[in-house]
Amino acid sequence: MDFEKMFAGSGKGCLRVRGTAFHSLGIADGDMIIVDKEAEMTVGSTVAALDDRHCVTLSRVKGNGQQLAPIIPGAYPVPTRQVLGTVVGVVRQIEQPTPPAAEPAESATA
Secondary structure, eight states: OOHHHHTOSSSEEEEEOOSSTTGGGTOOTTOEEEEETTSOOOTTOEEEEEETTSOEEEEEEETTTTEEEESSTTOOOOOEEEEEEEEEEEEOOOOOOOOOOOOOOOOOOO
């Protein structure tokens, strides 16, 4: 993945996901979604939008391209204040196990 190319130009940024609401979409707690405010918003694309509570939510573009629908099945539509941009990627940091502590060196006695 070429991060330099992905973030070249203006209008791109990352948002950290909190919670498990998007787990069914393969987006986990702690993932970073990459949002491009200049990318075309087409029917079926996923967008990050600011809701009435000033929280960021993910929605799907539908209808004539001007309507947003909940991305999570069964969720209620939330009034949207502002579309922040189109989601163009997801980055996940893999937690590496902590290596075991080094054994203390044994002293040699003769």
